[in-house]
Amino acid sequence: AQKVTQAQTEISVVEKEDVTLDCVYETRDTTYYLFWYKQPPSGELVFLIRRNSFDEQNEISGRYSWNFQKSTSSFNFTITASQVVDSAVYFCALSEPQGGSEKLVFGKGTKLTVNP
């Protein structure tokens, strides 16, 4: 069964600090996809990144970076030099494409507050 665990419910940092959001997943499939979404206070879901299970290369996009480790079933997200605008709830999600539905299974989210 698919499961995504985000153990950190809330994190509070001061601007310019680095912060890592943890995500651990469970799946029985060998082919799967992992995602991070940002949900600002306005409520919409903003897509940040997608990784497939065959690509363990870490990725960097500006101040954002992602560390995918299949050995520990983790897909962690780091924000470098955090800014107040990064304050949001961040969701990690998993999809198993087998069967064609490709539904997303979300974690409970981590609320990040960046203080000035």
Next chain:
Amino acid sequence: EPEVTQTPSHQVTQMGQEVILRCVPISNHLYFYWYRQILGQKVEFLVSFYNNEISEKSEIFDDQFSVERPDGSNFTLKIRSTKLEDSAMYFCASSEKGTSSYNEQFFGPGTRLTVL
């Protein structure tokens, strides 16, 4: 840039009333989804829809819920007799196709449903 739209942005209804939430997916997309997010909680999959039928549904999606694609552009979620616990943000999403290579789900801005 094409986007998923949802109407209304906020719907208030009395318990026991029927509501229809509307979504216009991206025009060339073939897979459609509804997700629900109770305030402060995680985003949960409700149903996926392809080729004019439900391809997968969660246990949340009971007989009170139905989906329909009444014409070539709209995708609707109907709740027959709303309950207080149906109060949530409802997100519609669509993707281009659901084959072996993953296709990103594009989310609409959500409809906030409040049941009084």
